[in-house]
Amino acid sequence: xxxxxxxxxxxxxxxxxxxxxxxxxxxxxxxxxxxDLRTSPALNRDQLIELRVLQxxxxxxxxxxxxxxxxxCFQGNFGTAWRTGQSVNSLLGGAALTSIQLVFAATVIALLxxxxxxxxxxxxxxxxxxxxxxxxxxxxxxxPIFWVAVLLKQYLAIGVNDYLNNPVxxxxxxxxxxxxxxxxxxxxxxxDLKRQLIVFGGAFxxxxxxxxxxxxSGWILRPQIGIVxxxxxxxxxxxxxxxxxxxxxxxRALYSALTxxxxxxxxxxxxxxxxxxxxxxxxxxxxLLLVAIAIALLIGWLWGGPxxxxxxxxxxxxxxxxxVFVYVDRVLQGWQTYMNMSAINRRPIATIGSQTPNLxxxxxxxxxxxxxxxxxxxxxxxxISFAGYTRYQRGSMLEVMNQDYIRTARAKGLxxxxxxxxxxxRNALLPLASIVPVDFITMIGxxxxxxxxxxxxxxxxxxxxxxxxSEPDPVMIYIxxxxxxxxxxxLVADFLYGILDPRIRVNA
Amino acid sequence: xxxxxxxxxxxxxxxxFGSQLGGQPDDAIDVDPLATPxxxxxxxxxxxxxxxxxDSKEVEGLSQGQIVWSRFIRHKGAMGGMxxxxxxxxxxxxxxxxxxxxxxxxxxxxxxxxxxxxxxxPTLKLWPFTLGEHPFGQDDIGRDNFALVMKGIQTSLLVMVVLGIIALLIGVAVGALxxxxxxxxxxxxxxxxxLVITLPVIVMGAVLGKLINTLPDKMxxxxxxxxxxxxxxxxxxxxxxxxxxxxxxxxxxxxxxxxLREREFVDAARVAGASDWRIISKHILPNAVGxxxxxTTLMMAAAVTLEAALSFLGFGVKAPNxxxxxxxxxxxxxxxxxxxxxxxxxxxxxLIALSINFIGDGLRDAFDPRTKRIPSQRQMxxxxxxxxxxxxxxxxxxx
Numbered sequence: 033x034x035x036x037x038x039x040x041x042x043x044x045x046x047x048x049x050x051x052x053x054x055x056x057x058x059x060x061x062x063x064x065x066x067x068d069l070r071t072s073p074a075l076n077r078d079q080l081i082e083l084r085v086l087q088x089x090x091x092x093x094x095x096x097x098x099x100x101x102x103x104x105c106f107q108g109n110f111g112t113a114w115r116t117g118q119s120v121n122s123l124l125g126g127a128a129l130t131s132i133q134l135v136f137a138a139t140v141i142a143l144l145x146x147x148x149x150x151x152x153x154x155x156x157x158x159x160x161x162x163x164x165x166x167x168x169x170x171x172x173x174x175x176p177i178f179w180v181a182v183l184l185k186q187y188l189a190i191g192v193n194d195y196l197n198n199p200v201x202x203x204x205x206x207x208x209x210x211x212x213x214x215x216x217x218x219x220x221x222x223x224d225l226k227r228q229l230i231v232f233g234g235a236f237x238x239x240x241x242x243x244x245x246x247x248x249s250g251w252i253l254r255p256q257i258g259i260v261x262x263x264x265x266x267x268x269x270x271x272x273x274x275x276x277x278x279x280x281x282x283x284r285a286l287y288s289a290l291t292x293x294x295x296x297x298x299x300x301x302x303x304x305x306x307x308x309x310x311x312x313x314x315x316x317x318x319x320l321l322l323v324a325i326a327i328a329l330l331i332g333w334l335w336g337g338p339x340x341x342x343x344x345x346x347x348x349x350x351x352x353x354x355x356v357f358v359y360v361d362r363v364l365q366g367w368q369t370y371m372n373m374s375a376i377n378r379r380p381i382a383t384i385g386s387q388t389p390n391l392x393x394x395x396x397x398x399x400x401x402x403x404x405x406x407x408x409x410x411x412x413x414x415x416i417s418f419a420g421y422t423r424y425q426r427g428s429m430l431e432v433m434n435q436d437y438i439r440t441a442r443a444k445g446l447x448x449x450x451x452x453x454x455x456x457x458r459n460a461l462l463p464l465a466s467i468v469p470v471d472f473i474t475m476i477g478x479x480x481x482x483x484x485x486x487x488x489x490x491x492x493x494x495x496x497x498x499x500x501x502s503e504p505d506p507v508m509i510y511i512x513x514x515x516x517x518x519x520x521x522x523l524v525a526d527f528l529y530g531i532l533d534p535r536i537r538v539n540a
Numbered sequence: 541x542x543x544x545x546x547x548x549x550x551x552x553x554x555x556x557f558g559s560q561l562g563g564q565p566d567d568a569i570d571v572d573p574l575a576t577p578x579x580x581x582x583x584x585x586x587x588x589x590x591x592x593x594x595d596s597k598e599v600e601g602l603s604q605g606q607i608v609w610s611r612f613i614r615h616k617g618a619m620g621g622m623x624x625x626x627x628x629x630x631x632x633x634x635x636x637x638x639x640x641x642x643x644x645x646x647x648x649x650x651x652x653x654x655x656x657x658x659x660x661x662p663t664l665k666l667w668p669f670t671l672g673e674h675p676f677g678q679d680d681i682g683r684d685n686f687a688l689v690m691k692g693i694q695t696s697l698l699v700m701v702v703l704g705i706i707a708l709l710i711g712v713a714v715g716a717l718x719x720x721x722x723x724x725x726x727x728x729x730x731x732x733x734x735l736v737i738t739l740p741v742i743v744m745g746a747v748l749g750k751l752i753n754t755l756p757d758k759m760x761x762x763x764x765x766x767x768x769x770x771x772x773x774x775x776x777x778x779x780x781x782x783x784x785x786x787x788x789x790x791x792x793x794x795x796x797x798x799x800l801r802e803r804e805f806v807d808a809a810r811v812a813g814a815s816d817w818r819i820i821s822k823h824i825l826p827n828a829v830g831x832x833x834x835x836t837t838l839m840m841a842a843a844v845t846l847e848a849a850l851s852f853l854g855f856g857v858k859a860p861n862x863x864x865x866x867x868x869x870x871x872x873x874x875x876x877x878x879x880x881x882x883x884x885x886x887x888x889x890x891l892i893a894l895s896i897n898f899i900g901d902g903l904r905d906a907f908d909p910r911t912k913r914i915p916s917q918r919q920m921x922x923x924x925x926x927x928x929x930x931x932x933x934x935x936x937x938x939x
Contacts, residue, residue, distance in 0.1 A: 051735055055747070062751035064758040170901070174893035176845045176865070178852045179886040182872050477740025481849055495743065496853055499750055507747075511739060518738045 111505030146421025154429035161219025266293030469521035618902020706782025711789030719797025749855035830907030
């Protein structure tokens with residue numbers, strides 16, 4: 033295994049070097065640093081050209097400049113964006129983090145949504161629901177991302193901001209969303225007409241009720257979850273997780289999930305004190321999440337029984353869900369302050385940039401600011417890549433459901449839940465291990481457009497502006513980072529697949 | 541039911557039936573008759589797997605191509621896609637003209653400005669259907685949006701077709717060589733493919749797009765050359781993008797070749813003294829054609845949005861040429877005041893990409909031997925009634 037990884041890493045580094053040489057050469061042909069001077073009417077034009085040739089070493093052949101650039105890179109100096117004189121190192125610091133944040137958030141959401149809906153679509157093969165999902169995913173697949181992004185800016189952002197300042201119910205939209213939700217759940221859960229009608233009615237009523245509560249009671253103006261909300265979410269999560277992963281009849285799993293929920297609610301107040309007295313940062317949050325998972329695993333272990341792993345897993349999932357909502361709750365507590373800040377001016381959904389400049393406020397306000405900025409670009413990216421995951425997961429699930437071992441599992445009398453979750457789902461999720469890392473790279477490509485439209489100071493926009501302005505150094509570092517990420521992604525994909533699928537030999 | 545059918549089958553039908561059974565290409569049957577053992581056993585096995593009835597009954601005696609074609613034209617999505625794409629292409633080609641023939645739309649010079657009439661609003665009316673002066677509206681200097689969009693569609697279609705051909709040629713050549721010869725050639729070609737595939741296509745595309753846009757000025761080429769490049773920019777861009785997009789196809793063709801080259805019919809051809817070229821082009825390639833066609837189609841759909849995205853970023857088609865992506869990019873600031881400038885190009889990008897995706901989906905289903913058509917409930921009921929009817933008749937005859 034070690035030899036395999038070492039060999040692959042060596043190949044990857046070699047490929048990256050070759051790639052950098054080729055791209056430097058291509059960029060040297062494609063870029064014209066003298067274009068503004070060529071048409072310049074200035075009297076000392078020739079002198080200016082000479083100066084710039086000297087500045088950029090254009091009198092030397094490209095491979096000499098490449099060598100110069102490469103040796104500098106190994107010493108940690110990535111060059112300068114010569115038009116502004118900024119060093120690439122300073123440009124890159126924030127940009128790389130911003131881009132990865134955006135792409136990571138979008139990938140996770142698209143993956144969760146796409147896989148779930150793809151699975152549902154496969155389980156309801158050849159029904160109207162399946163056809164509708166297929167059609168929608170085809171449409172989403174064909175959407176140009178820049179077009180969607182502009183639409184989101186124009187309608188969603190401005191619409192929501194206007195609504196927050198002048199809350200007037202838009203009944204057709206509310207009813208339309210409720211009907212769509214009803215149809216979706218009826219198609220996803222219903223098997224025969226009667227059940228479909230019941231599910232449709234229920235989903236319609238619940239959606240309509242929730243929307244009306246959110247909009248009419250003014251919750252949307254003062255969004256909060258509070259300890260009651262956390263308790264409800266915890267209980268619901270405990271039941272849902274148990275139902276899906278272990279079956280409601282597994283009492284130990286149910287009790288450990290519920291205990292985790294109770295412990296989560298119990299620590300809510302304590303965590304609030306912690307948030308109040310200790311200045312937070314991202315490391316703290318990750319640490320707290322890990323602590324929560326550890327406690328949940330312990331609870332699951334203590335409830336134990338013959339099938340400990342199931343209880344522990346369920347409890348851990350509940351703990352993650354509750355932690356996320358405790359975090360959301362704390363972020364939302366700053367909503368009022370945030371809305372009334374002068375830099376926000378009661379228009380919270382941002383259409384430009386990755387953060388509000390000169391915002392002020394503490395860590396939690398900064399977090400909230402980050403989320404309001406992430407919202408639109410993430411939706412744009414999710415809409416596009418969601419379709420791919422849906423199609424992929426549907427195909428993979430259908431293939432698995434036609435396997436002999438599924439028939440065997442059914443034949444020996446397992447419940448349909450166990451057949452789907454234990455036998456089909458696990459195998460159907462397997463190919464994702466090789467798709468997701470590769471798709472991450474496609475997302476980085478998509479982020480080039482998204483960042484340009486939303487004016488994010490990310491790597492993608494750095495690439496676009498530098499390429500347009502003929503600055504090779506930032507473009508090169510973008511290529512190296514993207515290429516490096518792609519290599520790592522491919523390596524991870526192979527590696528994961530080798531671990532997960534015993535049929536694959538990695539020593540080859 | 542199968543027991544009733546069997547005695548009626550004449551021995552002469554056997555080989556033909558067998559060739560459908562495996563879904564195998566004709567070469568395989570010609571060189572290796574043992575692949576389908578004749579007689580009772582094969583028949584039994586076939587009926588045991590539900591073949592020889594239903595779908596398989598329909599394709600009896602048809603060639604592979606005929607089966608694929610009949611499946612394709614039954615695919616509703618694909619047919620819808622064909623019709624929409626055909627209509628869009630027809631509209632844009634006839635209205636703005638092509639191949640030097642002028643079209644029927646009165647504004648043939650799409651870059652000519654005019655008087656802004658009625659706030660530049662679109663004059664298209666669906667009922668009663670009238671086009672009016674400017675069906676899709678005008679922009680701020682009075683250019684006709686209909687002419688621009690129609691010309692943009694032509695650009696998109698041109699880019700799509702040229703790109704498809706280039707990527708097809710490179711992808712198939714690289715994939716076939718590395719899959720057929722394996723060894724060093726394979727390693728070298730696949731490393732090269734890895735190299736190209738590493739960067740997102742939009743990044744490679746942007747660099748190459750920038751390249752063809754700056755080269756004439758930078759090199760100080762003569763006016764004629766520069767002008768020729770400017771005029772044919774979409775074509776050049778399509779070629780450049782074709783040089784980037786072939787990688788996925790090459791990988792698929794390679795894996796297809798790797799499995800096909802181990803098959804008996806290839807051995808047989810080699811024993812018969814066929815050259816490598818002949819084996820590749822006459823024996824293996826026809827069997828890989830499904831994978832190739834399907835993936836080229838899907839790639840062409842991606843190409844439409846890719847070209848639009850590049851033009852949107854400013855590395856693709858530039859004025860005086862016009863492309864749908866460029867139109868959106870130009871007019872995104874005017875969204876609040878003249879939304880139609882933004883809606884129409886976007887709508888046509890979606891229509892084109894969507895219909896090609898549907899065609900690709902239909903082709904995939906048509907080429908995939910595992911695809912089973914699910915009959916509607918009404919057809920099932922009808923078949924059930926038919927069987928019951930037959931049985932009662934037979935029972936009556938037996939008495």
